[in-house]
Amino acid sequence: MSTSLAPARPSRIALAVRDSSTMLRRNLLHARRYPSLTLNLLLTPVMLLLLFVYIFGDAMSGGAGRDAYIAYIVPGILLMTIGSTTIGTAVSVSNDMSEGIIARFRTMAIHRPSVLIGHVIGSVLQAVASVVLVGAVGVAIGFRSTDATPxxxxxxxxxxxxxxLALTWIAVGMGLVSPNAEAASNNAMPLILLPLISSAFVPLHSMPGWFRPVAEYQPFTPAIETLRGLLLGTGIGHNGWLALGWCVGLAVLGYFWSAAKFNTASK
Known part of the structure; x- marks a missing residue:
């Protein structure tokens, strides 16, 4: 007498992991097929790094020398690189929404949040890879961090x-509310413009008094100052907690905003 046992159905967590992995592969393949967007977004921080170091470095250093300015500017450029990379995320999400692929996914038995999770994980991986490449350029032109511990x-x-991760969730929300790729790119521009009005290029004390609080408490400045403190041994002060608060706050805000817009659009 033989009995046949039906195979156990995967759990919801297993299905979510499987579908999210599939969407991640899809987004990485798209990035590989269209490298021009990633390359353009990556070239912006590299060109700014080289421009400010070799053209404005001596003037911006205040007499401290070009090497000192390289050490000062590289942490800011690394954070700017993340903001630049996430613009591609907004464009990619907007393309998915406007080209009807989401409607096709809706007819399939997949874990619905996996579509966004794939975008987010793929974008974070691309941002980290971009930071490594820009950091390598910084090291090549003289950036050193000899005092940082493991x-x-x-x-x-x-x-x-x-x-x-935090900026990616914000970029996903921007992509969801944009009617097309051009609008998504424009909506996400503050993610690359905010570092220009932070402490990335000049110290806060050199800014006008009325403008200093804006530059000091926006998301990029605390993160830049914390990164400088970790890599260069400068004082971090309250910036570490501010950076952590901004990361958590933006990630939570972006997640719930994106989830609400995605669920509305998918109905």
Whole structure:
């Protein structure tokens, strides 16, 4: 007498992991097929780094020398790289929404949040890879971090990854509310413009008094100052808690905003 047992159905968690992995592969394949967008977004921080170091470096350093300015500017450029990379996320999400692929996914038996999760994980991986490449350029032109301990390097990497995650969720929301790719790119421009009005290029004390609070408490400045403290041994002060608060706040806001817009659009 033989009995046949039906195979056990995968759990919801297993299905979510499987579908999210599939969507991640899809987004990475799209990035590989259309490298021009990633390349253009990556070239912006690299060109700014080279421009400010070799053209404005001596003037911006205040007499401290070009090497000192390289050490000062590289942490800011690394955070700007993350903001630049996430613009591609907004464009990619907007393309998915406007080209009807979401409607096709809706007819399939997949874990619905996996569509957004694939975008987010793929974008964070691309942002981290971009940071590594820009960091390599910084090292090639003279950036050094001789005093950072392994724990401080780990904390710096965690800060960059956390900031990338937070900005990615915001970029996903921007892509969902944009009618097309051009609008998504325009809506996400503050993610690359905000570093220009932060402490990325000049110290806060050199800014006009009326403008200093805006630059000091926006999301990028605390993260930049924390990264400088970890890699260069400068004082971090309250910036560490501000950076952590911005990362958590933006990630939570972006997640719930994106989930609400995605669920509305998918009905």
């Amino acid at each position: 724990l401080e390097w780990l904390a710096a990497f965690g800060l960059l990854a956390g900031f990338a």
